[in-house]
Amino acid sequence: MQTFVQSPEIISKEHVQQLSFPAVDVLDSVVDRQLRRYSAERATTLGNGYHGKVDIYFQTADGTARRVQTTVWACDADYITLKSGAFLPMRSVIGIDFL
Numbered sequence: 001m002q003t004f005v006q007s008p009e010i011i012s013k014e015h016v017q018q019l020s021f022p023a024v025d026v027l028d029s030v031v032d033r034q035l036r037r038y039s040a041e042r043a044t045t046l047g048n049g050y051h052g053k054v055d056i057y058f059q060t061a062d063g064t065a066r067r068v069q070t071t072v073w074a075c076d077a078d079y080i081t082l083k084s085g086a087f088l089p090m091r092s093v094i095g096i097d098f099l
Contacts, residue, residue: 058075
C-alpha cells in the first residue's frame with residue numbers, strides 16, 4: 001500500500017462524480033489488489049449491516065490523492081458504490097480505513 005507525504009485532500013461523497021480517474025490501476029502488486037478487494041467487501045458488509053462508515057483513499061487522473069468518508073453500499077471487481085449513489089473505480093482506490 002502507498003504511504004502519503006502529506007494528508008490527502010478530503011472531499012464529500014457528492015463531489016466524487018465530478019472527478020476523473022486514472023485509466024490504469026494505482027496498485028502494482030497483485031497482493032495489494034487482493035487486499036483492496038477484500039477490504040471493499042468488508043466495507044460493503046459493514047455499510048449494509050451496520051451503516052458503518054469508512055475512509056476510502058483514492059487517486060484521481062491528475063495523480064492527486066484524495067479521501068472520502070462514506071458508507072459503502074456495494075462493490076464488484078470494477079467499482080465501489082457509495083451511499084450517495086456515486087461510484088469509484090476499483091483501480092483508483094489506494095486503500096480503505098475502517099472507522
